[in-house]
Structure formats: structure tokens, C-alpha cells
Amino acid sequence: MIGWFPLFLGTLALVSAALAVTRPSVVHGLMWLVAALLSLAATFFALGAGFAGAVQILIYAGAILAVFVFVVMTFDASPPALARERLRLKQAARWPLLMVLALGLPLAFGLWGGAVATGLAPGGRVPVQAVGGLLFGPWAVAVEIASFLLIAALLGARHLVRRDPPTDSERPAP
Amino acid sequence: MTPADLTAADLTALAPLIVLGVAIVVSMLLAPKADAALVRYVAALGPFAAMGIAVMRLGTPSLPMPALLVDDGFARLGVALVAATGLACLIFLRPALPAREGPPLMVLATLGGAVLAMANHAATVFLGLEIITLSLLALTVLPRSNASLEAAYKLLILGAIGAAALLLGFALAYAETGDLSLRAWSGSGMLVRLGAALLLAGIAFKFSLVPFHMWTPDLFSGAPPAVAAFAGVASKVAVAVVLIRLAAAPMPEPVWSTGLAAIGVASILLGNIQALRQPSLVRMLGYSAVAHSGYVAVILASGAPLGAEAALFYLASYAPGLIAAFCVAAGMGGAPMLDDLRGLIWRSPIAGAALALALLSLAGLPASVGFLGKFYLFTALIEAEAWALLAAAAVGSALGLYFYMVFMVTLFRRDDTPRPTPQFQTADTILLLTASGMIAALGVNPNPLVNLVRLALP
Known part of the structure; x- marks a missing residue:
């Protein structure tokens, strides 16, 4: 097994990503997105892929987020707009949720199934x-x-x- | 490998990609300043040379390739078909001047198809698919109309979902086998099976199979007709080569064959049924393209020994018909309705006759090359004793006969309402004549095309 630390970071990334798409306020969503991207980068580091982690921070958490911040300035963040967004999220959440569950199953299976043989060398550093x-x-x-x-x-x-x-x-x- | 390590053999095998790349860069640099016609000529040299090289090398022994790519018969036939389609679509690509980026982008899409046809590794499959998708996306918004923007958004978002499914599929298989080449799927664990299912979903997006086909009719009606023709022919040929390579991997069963057969049958039935009542020529072609993808999918799912040959022949035989139909659509302003086509054959005999022949071929009627494609389809399914798939294909073909004939009969109906005459340039007319000639000549004597496809088989 790959140890508890990458798993903890991966879970953190997953939870932050879920929060990022469910926050009605775009700024909050963006903050959770930063958290998700950074914890993903930390996961890469913990797994020994330092280069991928660095790229993740530089390009995703850095460059792409900066573009998002510019876009956010044009958004309406007044209370009525937030209420409208909450309503939309409630109406549109069903299918994405189902999809996340469908994609999450194999991951859960990989974690707890135990019987899965992987062809990867564990703990290797790249x-x-x-x-x-x-x-x-x-x-x-x-x-x-x-x-x-x-x-x-x-x-x-x-x-x-x-x-x-x-x-x-x-x-x-x- | 540094450039110095590239051998003459490597360069020969990579030659189609190199000429396409040079054509892209030169036409891109010329685009802002030079004459639009010159840009188009320069761009056309790339697919022309790539097609020539690929056809000349058909039947010669495989050369060793740099990692991630492979040089075999399928790759060469795939490159030849993709490049020929790219060249044909370049001819009737419009609007040409407001968007000078058009010609280089069309060659880029051709390059993506060529990469895909040569790919034997997850990285190159993904790169090829993304190059095709990105350049088709940019080509779709060339007119910058509302319809084209809608089509582009659908392609962008659904394409991204498809790419995500594809990557997740590769990742799951990698977790089990530790290998990313297309031969890595021979494992039989749970992760490989789930990966195969996700990979199938990702490929179905690109192959426009039900239920991942939603972008196809919108793209066909919103994008410039040349772009739709490229999406309907070249990208399918390239993806079909990947499917053939995957089938040889072999993929974990029964996930792969059952899944492919199920979405193939659904595509045949739903595509044909939705095409039944379309009043617009290009939307009808869009839904029927979904059905044609379904035919290829069931051929490959049946596991027939004839499968690869039949699938490639089917796609090659359907190409001239679709290209000719879209070329006529381009001459008639992009999205002609059934009424606009009334009496076309009397107003513009060449366009009318070419469209009639194209519809004949797409419907799979005798004396057209499409008939031989359908013949191959049914032979392959009978050989594999896949009776349920055969029934679906037969029902689909019968439905197809109806809506193609509706358009066909309309072409011959005279009426007195004055309607605009389609505008064709000389190159369009030559293209229409070539495509019609191929449909009719290969319909009578298909041996040249059969031999070409057989040269590609291992």
C-alpha cells in the first residue's frame, strides 16, 4: 500500500473539489479550487513525483488561477445572485453527483478491495x-x-x- | 533519441507527419500577409504529399519507429484516407478570407488524424485526439455565427468529458498493468475492466456513438460544411484504426465487445430514426453519420475475422459520398433545407447529379461504392454469426433507404418557384466530379479499393 499520507492528501483534494463546485459564491468556489489544486500537488510530492507536483503548483494553482481571478471581477456577487445560484445548483446537482459516484466506485474498490494487483513499483521516486x-x-x-x-x-x-x-x-x- | 539518432528509416516512416508539419508552419506564417489563395495552395501541398507517401508505402515492410508510434499497414492506410479527406475538405472550406487561419487549421486536423492512425501508446492516442478536437473546434467557429458557436461549445464541453473518461480509463489500466501502450489491456483484473469501460465511453464520444453523440448533428449544421465532412470521415477513420489496434490488444471481455455492440446497435437505430424527419440536409447527414458510426462499431464488435478489412472498407466507401454531399451543401450556403434542393438537378446538373450519386452511395444502393460497403458489413456480420447485430444493421439500412430517397426524389422534382443557383468554384466542380466518378467507378469495379485496403492488412 502507498501509506496513509498520500491518501489523506488525496481525500483532502477530493473534498475541496466537491466544495469548489457546490459553493454558490464564485470567490468561495475559487478558494476551494486553490485548496484542491494545492492538495493535489502535495499528493504528487508525497507519492514521489516531485516534478508533477511543482508543475501542478506553477501552472494550475499559479497561472490558471490568475486568469480565473480576472474573470471573477466581472461576476455579480450580490445576495440575489447568490440565491439564484443556490437554486440552480440544487436543480442541477443530480447528474453530476451520480457521475462522481460512478467514478468514485472504482477508486473505493482499489482502496478497500485489497485484491487488486498493481504493476507499479510502490514508493519509487521520479x-x-x-x-x-x-x-x-x-x-x-x-x-x-x-x-x-x-x-x-x-x-x-x-x-x-x-x-x-x-x-x-x-x-x-x- | 536526439535528432542525430534519427535514422533514414525513422525519417521515411515519419515523412507524412513531417510534410504535414512543414505545411502547417509555412501556411500559418503566410496567412496574415499573403494572398488567401496562395495560403490554401501551400496548405494543400501537405495533405497531398502525405497521401502520396502513404499510398506509395502501402505493402512495403514495416520500419522501426520512434517510441509511441508504429508503422504498419493500418497506419499507412489510415494516413492515406485522412490526408485525402483533409485535401478534399480544404478545397471547399469556407469562409476563406475572414478566417485566414482556416487552411493551416485543416492541415492541423489532418496531422492529428495521422498521429492517431500511427499511435500505439496512450500518450499519442490522447495527443492525436486532442489535436483533432482542438483544430475542429477552431474550424467550427470560423463563421462566428450563433449556430457555429453553439456547436463549438457542445464539442468543447462534451469533448472534454470524453477526454476525461479516456484518461481515467488509461489511468485505471495503468494502475494494474504498469504499462501505457495499447497492448496493456490484456490484464483481466477489475481495474482493467473498469478502465476499458471508461476508454470505450471516451472513444464513443469521438466516434459519435449513442449516447455520446449529442454534438454531432449540431456540429454538422453549425460548422462550415468542410469541417463537418472532416469530422464525419477523417476523424472516424483515425479512431477506427485505434479501435482495430485495441481489438488486437486484446481488450478485456466481455466488457469491450458487449459494450461496443450495445452502443453500436443503439447508434444504428437511434441515428436512423432521428434522421427520418429532418428537413435540413446537413442535420439529416449528421444523424445518419451517427448511424454509420454504429455500423462500423458493430463490425468491430462482432469479432469477425473480416472485421478490420470490412470496417476500413466501409469507411473508405462512405467517404466520397459524404464529402460530395457536404461540398454541394457548401455551394448552397451551408445548410440547405429540403425545399431548397427541389429540382436542383435541373438548375445545376453537376451538383444535382453529384448529390444524387452521393445519396445513392450513402443509402448503399447497387451501382455505387456504398453498396459494396454495406455488402462487406453484412458479410462480416454473417461470418461472425452475429444475428442480432445483423438484424439491427438490416433494420437501420431499411430506414436509411427511406430518408435518403426522400432527398433524392426531391432533387428531381420540377417546380416553377425561382430558387438561387448554387455557387461553385472550379475546384469545387473538379472535386464533385472526382467524388462522383469514384462512387460510380468503384461501384462497378471495386477491386482497386479492395486491393488498397487488403494491402493494409497484416
């Missing part, structure tokens, strides 16, 4: 060198392919943020 060696060694082609994923995102974003619809002086296509 140093940054190993990750880098993999990414810039045998997986180099996959890294190159991933760069095209970024190009796709970049082109899509460039198209979406263009404000003025350009003039339609399109010449006949080939």
Missing part, C-alpha cells in the same frame, strides 16, 4: 532528470507532436479574439 531524459530522449517525437497541439490552440485563440470582422474581399479559392 527525479526531474528521469522526466527530462524521457521527454527529450525516446519521447522526443511526442513532444514535437504536442507542439502542434499548442499551434492549434494558438490559431484558434487568434481567430476568436479578432474583434473587427475583416472585409470579405476573398478572391476565388483555388
Whole structure:
């Protein structure tokens, strides 16, 4: 087994994530999201994947949360808006809850079933060198392919943020 | 491996990805300043070269590939079909100028399909799927109309759920086997089975199978027709190659086959029933695309020895019909209704005849290549003695016959109301003539296509 500490942190992450989606106030939800992301990062550290943990903090808890904070400034947080949000949550909670339960079952089974044999070496530590060696060694082609994923995102974003619809002086296509 | 370690064999095997990548980068850099037609020509060189390389290498022995990718017959046929579709869709991609990003994005989607066809590892499967989804998403919002935004939102959110299910599936299998390659599923523990179920759900999203098909009709009616054609043909070919590889893994049974058969049958029935009363050509094609995915799914679920060949032939035979139908839709403003099509064959003989042939092929009637696809479907199911699946496929085909014929008959009805004539550019007309020629010629003599598909089999 992997020990109680990662399990405790994982549970913390799960509870914070549940609270993040059920808070009616978006600021509270965001705070719980930070808690969830940080406890997830701590789980990674506890499991020996320090690099994944650092990336989790830098990118998710850092960069992405900063974008969220900018968006939050445009939201309505008055009491009537909160009441409306509470009502919506109550109406819409059923299916997501069911889905979480369905996904949680295998995890619970993995924890308490005991009979599950895993092919993973427990307690191994993955140093940054190993990750880098993999990414810039045998997986180099996959890294190159991933760069095209970024190009796709970049082109899509460039198209979406263009404000003025350009003039339609399109010449006949080939 | 550093670049210096890449051997000539590696470069040969990677050549389709390299030419697509170069075409993407060059056309992307040209897009803001250069002439729109030039950008499109440069972009088209990528899929054209990739298709040529893949077809030429069909039947040659497999080369060793860098990790995560594989170079075999399925990969080459998959790349060839994806690149051919990408090239065809590039021709009638509209609107071209307001969105100069269009051509590079279409080549990006082609690259994603090619990666998927070569993938033999969870990482490359995920990368390929995400490249396709992201570029289709951006292509969908090219017109920035309300319908296209709605379609894009559905694709974005449902696609994200599908990707999450896929990743969770891979993670559960990894927890048990400690391996992320597509051969890792041979374990039989509980985690591998649950992982397989989640993987199936994730793939069903991308393959637009019921109940994960909700985005398909909206995408087909909201996105530019070229994008819908790409989603309907190329991404399905690529995902079908992944499904064939997974079936060879082998997947934990009975989860995999039963699940695939169940959602396949549901897709055939629901897709065809919902297509029955659609007054819009593209929405009808959207629902019928769900049904066509269902046919491919039941072929692969039946476990027939002919399965891989039949599934690939089915997708290849259905491609020219769908592309021609969408090209006509693009010429008629994107989303023609049944009434707009009335008497089309008298107003615009080439477009009318091409659409008629396309509908004939999609319905699977004789003298069109679609008939051979249906023939393969039924042969595979009979060979596997999968009678329930065969019954579902037969009922679905009969229903399909009805709604395709409604549109077909409308094309020939004369009336006196003046209606707009569709606008086609020269390249569109050439594409329509090529697709119609393929439908008719391969319908009479399917041997070239059969031989092509057989070259891909191990």
C-alpha cells in the first residue's frame, strides 16, 4: 500500500473539489479550487513525483488561477445572485453527483478491495532528470507532436479574439 | 533519441507527419500577409504529399519507429484516407478570407488524424485526439455565427468529458498493468475492466456513438460544411484504426465487445430514426453519420475475422459520398433545407447529379461504392454469426433507404418557384466530379479499393 499520507492528501483534494463546485459564491468556489489544486500537488510530492507536483503548483494553482481571478471581477456577487445560484445548483446537482459516484466506485474498490494487483513499483521516486531524459530522449517525437497541439490552440485563440470582422474581399479559392 | 539518432528509416516512416508539419508552419506564417489563395495552395501541398507517401508505402515492410508510434499497414492506410479527406475538405472550406487561419487549421486536423492512425501508446492516442478536437473546434467557429458557436461549445464541453473518461480509463489500466501502450489491456483484473469501460465511453464520444453523440448533428449544421465532412470521415477513420489496434490488444471481455455492440446497435437505430424527419440536409447527414458510426462499431464488435478489412472498407466507401454531399451543401450556403434542393438537378446538373450519386452511395444502393460497403458489413456480420447485430444493421439500412430517397426524389422534382443557383468554384466542380466518378467507378469495379485496403492488412 502507498501509506496513509498520500491518501489523506488525496481525500483532502477530493473534498475541496466537491466544495469548489457546490459553493454558490464564485470567490468561495475559487478558494476551494486553490485548496484542491494545492492538495493535489502535495499528493504528487508525497507519492514521489516531485516534478508533477511543482508543475501542478506553477501552472494550475499559479497561472490558471490568475486568469480565473480576472474573470471573477466581472461576476455579480450580490445576495440575489447568490440565491439564484443556490437554486440552480440544487436543480442541477443530480447528474453530476451520480457521475462522481460512478467514478468514485472504482477508486473505493482499489482502496478497500485489497485484491487488486498493481504493476507499479510502490514508493519509487521520479527525479526531474528521469522526466527530462524521457521527454527529450525516446519521447522526443511526442513532444514535437504536442507542439502542434499548442499551434492549434494558438490559431484558434487568434481567430476568436479578432474583434473587427475583416472585409470579405476573398478572391476565388483555388 | 536526439535528432542525430534519427535514422533514414525513422525519417521515411515519419515523412507524412513531417510534410504535414512543414505545411502547417509555412501556411500559418503566410496567412496574415499573403494572398488567401496562395495560403490554401501551400496548405494543400501537405495533405497531398502525405497521401502520396502513404499510398506509395502501402505493402512495403514495416520500419522501426520512434517510441509511441508504429508503422504498419493500418497506419499507412489510415494516413492515406485522412490526408485525402483533409485535401478534399480544404478545397471547399469556407469562409476563406475572414478566417485566414482556416487552411493551416485543416492541415492541423489532418496531422492529428495521422498521429492517431500511427499511435500505439496512450500518450499519442490522447495527443492525436486532442489535436483533432482542438483544430475542429477552431474550424467550427470560423463563421462566428450563433449556430457555429453553439456547436463549438457542445464539442468543447462534451469533448472534454470524453477526454476525461479516456484518461481515467488509461489511468485505471495503468494502475494494474504498469504499462501505457495499447497492448496493456490484456490484464483481466477489475481495474482493467473498469478502465476499458471508461476508454470505450471516451472513444464513443469521438466516434459519435449513442449516447455520446449529442454534438454531432449540431456540429454538422453549425460548422462550415468542410469541417463537418472532416469530422464525419477523417476523424472516424483515425479512431477506427485505434479501435482495430485495441481489438488486437486484446481488450478485456466481455466488457469491450458487449459494450461496443450495445452502443453500436443503439447508434444504428437511434441515428436512423432521428434522421427520418429532418428537413435540413446537413442535420439529416449528421444523424445518419451517427448511424454509420454504429455500423462500423458493430463490425468491430462482432469479432469477425473480416472485421478490420470490412470496417476500413466501409469507411473508405462512405467517404466520397459524404464529402460530395457536404461540398454541394457548401455551394448552397451551408445548410440547405429540403425545399431548397427541389429540382436542383435541373438548375445545376453537376451538383444535382453529384448529390444524387452521393445519396445513392450513402443509402448503399447497387451501382455505387456504398453498396459494396454495406455488402462487406453484412458479410462480416454473417461470418461472425452475429444475428442480432445483423438484424439491427438490416433494420437501420431499411430506414436509411427511406430518408435518403426522400432527398433524392426531391432533387428531381420540377417546380416553377425561382430558387438561387448554387455557387461553385472550379475546384469545387473538379472535386464533385472526382467524388462522383469514384462512387460510380468503384461501384462497378471495386477491386482497386479492395486491393488498397487488403494491402493494409497484416
